[in-house]
Amino acid sequence: MKKIIIILFCIVFFLATKDLLPTEVYLDISRGFAKKIPVALSISGDKDEKTKKILVSDLQRSGLFSPLINDDENEAELLIKLNCSLKLGLFRLEGIVRNITTGSGFVFGKRYQGKYPLMRNIIHRFTNDLVKKITGEKGIALTKICFISDESGAKEVYLVDYDGQNKKRVTFDKIIAACPDWSEDGKNLVYLSYLNNRTEIFFHNIKSNSRKILCSYPGLNAFAAISKRGEIALTLSKDGDPEIYVMQKNGSHLRRLTYSKGIDASPSWAPDGKKIAFVSDRSGSPQIYILDLSTKKVRRITYQGSYNTSPAWAPEGNLIAYTSKREGCFEICIINPDNGEFKAITSGPGSKEDPSWAPNGRQLVFSKKLRYKSDLYILDICTEKNYPLITGKGNYISPAWSPK
């Protein structure tokens, strides 16, 4: 698989600017204030049914489009025309997108080519290009999610595509792995493993499948989170109490950041890398706090309820998702750390925990425990609808969405 190099041919069509969809209008859509764009599909050639299935899933998962599966083109705003061919193991896709509400407004066109096993990848690329053209933002169709599952009998790290396909096991330690996260470039994973009968943070290169121990201090080594600049925040108890520390990606320049008695855990970087959200029980119950790295000042942001944990700072904008205990069940909430406004974005049966943002800041992945079994779900924060990512015979927990 890794030997296969994708060859991409792009035909640059000449675009008349007036024919482009006005970007600003569609940016509103991406924030969820307007309805989804109805899209008609016209797919022809080899593997057309399979292509359609993947594309429809991509369009639905983008949260931006509603594909008109029954070809009711009268309601459509966009028309996607795909022509596919499969010859000698090579899959070719030619895509043309038109805005059909304003005459024959040409939006974009591109041709893709790659070995047949990369078919899904090629369609994901087309979706990303479409999203970029419509919203100006990067699509998420090529992102992955890492998580922990016990389906093999022990808790191991796994990877899966954002649409629940291509599940791949990363660790084979037959012990316990926990709290995985991504490096800022999306090429490495960090996670905790009990491989050597203690808690240690491993740094694992996905492509080469090689890893090293990043830190192994006495006591707890956990919750490693990597900032966009490549700094690692984590919890260590080596000084006799669980505290937040930061260090460089190679494990050097360790600095202690918190000095409170009790638990300081689960750090999550602000997108600018200047603040860290974390959980502390310094008030007597677990609550979310923010640490300003320049002033070293710590500020509590959650005051509702007696159990608020696992903060996840949105990749853009000022929003923190977290897990909150409400009437005996855990729900995912989002809070604006500046004014303290918050709301629950999940409801219904089951305990939801451990949110992690998609890089577009529109979707969240979380685990939902129902009748003592956990599965992973994706939630669109604009529609507040969720759908399963991974369900199966094991438990699926601690998801982390890749940054790219």
Place this chain on the structure above:
Amino acid sequence: MGKKAVILGILALALGLGFNGCAAARKKPVSETKAQVVKPISPAEEEKIEEESIVALKGKSIPLAKAPEGRAFAEPTAEIRYIFTDIPFDFDKSEIKREVRATLDRIASWLRKNRDARLMIEGHCDERGTGEYNLALGERRALSVRRYLIGLRVPSGKLHTISYGESKPADPGHNENAWAKNRRVHFLIAQ
């Protein structure tokens, strides 16, 4: 505070001697004979233990020592299992409950007597908290047991911690009974 430490120390010592007496009367394992030929604690060491116990009694943190390489921690042997019983905790709490003090006194005196032994303090939680937070809570439970033992004049270098959060329940059930059993500190020993 200082006075309290001394009193506690004497108490612990007294208890330790008492228990040693019982153990010796019943059986004399090789490790115990060995423990008796170990040279006495030097005044400097004694002073360090005293200082640490005062710090611990004030509720302050004491840095952890690296766990010894090449020494395997195992379940306590049959003869001493009665000493190292699990320490229960309340939900979302890491405070030492009044009713477990006698157990910890017993453990402290055994450790003060068996000077080569090392203790692994495992912190566990029930399944009702969130997974990540439970990992931190388990560690805090282990650390609070550790602090209590240091307060009873156990040298900090003998005490190591590990948290398993909710991933190693003692009872796999999903009811109050099981949860109470799972909110615990469990002990392993390297002798």
